[in-house]
Amino acid sequence: MAFCSPHTTASLRSPCTTIPNSGFRQNQVILFTTRSSRRSNTRHGARTFQVSCAVEQPIVIGLAADSGCGKSTFMRRLTSVFGGAAEPPKGGNPDSNTLISDTTTVICLDDYHSLDRTGRKEKGVTALDPKANDFDLMYEQVKAIKEGKAIEKPIYNHVTGLLDPAELIQPPKIFVIEGLHPMYDERVRELLDFSIYLDISNEVKFAWKIQRDMAERGHSLESIKASIEARKPDFDAFIDPQKQYADAVIEVLPTQLIPDDNEGKVLRVKLIMKEGIKFFNPVYLFDEGSTINWIPCGRKLTCSYPGIKFSYGPDTYFGQEVSVLEMDGQFDRLDELIYVESHLSNLSTKFYGEVTQQMLKHADFPGSNNGTGLFQTIVGLKIRDLYEQIIAERAGVPAEAAKV
Ligand SMILES: Nc1ncnc2c1ncn2[C@@H]1O[C@H](COP(=O)(O)OP(=O)(O)OP(=O)(O)O)[C@@H](O)[C@H]1O
Numbered sequence: 001m002a003f004c005s006p007h008t009t010a011s012l013r014s015p016c017t018t019i020p021n022s023g024f025r026q027n028q029v030i031l032f033t034t035r036s037s038r039r040s041n042t043r044h045g046a047r048t049f050q051v052s053c054a055v056e057q058p059i060v061i062g063l064a065a066d067s068g069c070g071k072s073t074f075m076r077r078l079t080s081v082f083g084g085a086a087e088p089p090k091g092g093n094p095d096s097n098t099l100i101s102d103t104t105t106v107i108c109l110d111d112y113h114s115l116d117r118t119g120r121k122e123k124g125v126t127a128l129d130p131k132a133n134d135f136d137l138m139y140e141q142v143k144a145i146k147e148g149k150a151i152e153k154p155i156y157n158h159v160t161g162l163l164d165p166a167e168l169i170q171p172p173k174i175f176v177i178e179g180l181h182p183m184y185d186e187r188v189r190e191l192l193d194f195s196i197y198l199d200i201s202n203e204v205k206f207a208w209k210i211q212r213d214m215a216e217r218g219h220s221l222e223s224i225k226a227s228i229e230a231r232k233p234d235f236d237a238f239i240d241p242q243k244q245y246a247d248a249v250i251e252v253l254p255t256q257l258i259p260d261d262n263e264g265k266v267l268r269v270k271l272i273m274k275e276g277i278k279f280f281n282p283v284y285l286f287d288e289g290s291t292i293n294w295i296p297c298g299r300k301l302t303c304s305y306p307g308i309k310f311s312y313g314p315d316t317y318f319g320q321e322v323s324v325l326e327m328d329g330q331f332d333r334l335d336e337l338i339y340v341e342s343h344l345s346n347l348s349t350k351f352y353g354e355v356t357q358q359m360l361k362h363a364d365f366p367g368s369n370n371g372t373g374l375f376q377t378i379v380g381l382k383i384r385d386l387y388e389q390i391i392a393e394r395a396g397v398p399a400e401a402a403k404v
Pocket residue numbers: 065066067068069070071072073074208209211212366367368372373
């Protein structure tokens with residue numbers, strides 16, 4: 001237990017002062033307890049009370065996906081839910097893969113490649129192969145962060161293909177590990193408070209890769225095809241199986257609204273949510289646990305061809321009970337999303353229309369007119385809620401008191 005200052009009246013959001021050699025620092029998650037009784041004197045709402053404060057350990061979120069499958073876009077939506085912009089560490093390596101905001105630090109697990117680009121080529125392994133990654137170090141460092149300790153994390157430089165000198169990472173409130181293998185190693189998996197897998201079907205992955213790598217990186221169609229084919233066996237062996245461990249999966253498929261569609265522009269997106277996860281109540285449409293098909297196009301929602309279809313219901317996924325919310329099609333007018341939002345429950349919003357507001361705020365992000373953006377935003381809100389509930393439980397206060 002570290003003291004802010006004895007007998008200070010403070011609010012839940014007040015920062016502690018730095019306590020030398022304590023491992024505690026300013027602006028970390030702070031829990032308040034009185035010395036006499038934890039529960040009876042904790043702050044809720046506008047009441048304040050005399051406190052001492054202890055810094056809590058970060059919560060750890062895992063986000064898994066193949067390269068080019070929307071992890072960065074998802075992270076931008078997540079950090080926005082917490083209210084701040086994420087930036088690379090100030091004054092550090094310009095090729096750092098890390099993004100830091102007031103609340104979150106996102107590290108890219110590519111930084112745990114044990115073989116650089118040349119090393120992989122010499123050994124004939126891809127970056128997806130566990131042999132090219134240092135899982136012992138990954139485990140030790142994620143564990144250290146979770147215990148509230150700073151780490152010296154290596155950097156994999158995507159510009160040069162080399163392993164650069166390490167960067168200092170301080171424990172944040174929310175630590176996100178994104179990349180190819182957040183749920184691969186059982187020890188790392190056990191450290192995760194919540195995990196997400198972005199499951200992009202081959203057809204869609206191909207369409208996105210072409211769009212980005214041809215338009216933005218000058219790659220040829222043939223080289224993109226070859227790169228996808230070369231990665232596929234290792235993707236199937238080491239990356240894809242992680243989805244069975246995820247608490248939420250966002251699955252992106254070609255639309256079923258256009259027969260034999262091969263353009264990949266209209267998407268069918270599923271949000272697969274595991275049942276029975278502490279602090280995570282799956283979102284539902286109309287009636288929890290029922291099976292629902294809903295075509296909202298009409299007076300309240302403008303839909304051009306091929307329209308929009310929602311489905312919701314219980315299912316099983318790798319033998320586990322899940323709820324699945326599905327959206328096929330795309331929005332014509334994003335402001336009308338409020339109509340859809342008003343029919344969804346358990347969204348963990350703080351006010352009516354927060355999903356729509358978030359979507360409008362980032363209307364220029366890829367996927368903002370379809371289920372990818374909608375479900376990424378919803379998962380971001382669920383993570384905020386999970387965070388607040390974990391913090392509240394640790395503090396022994398009602399969840400309301402730990403709102404960010
Ligand atoms: N929801 C989406 N809808 C359409 N295109 C998308 C979507 N998400 C991502 N993309 C496309 O995929 C590209 C890669 O997205 P993003 O940078 O978020 O992925 P990433 O997983 O972080 O990639 P990498 O690991 O290679 O850095 C984007 O430039 C965009 O072209």
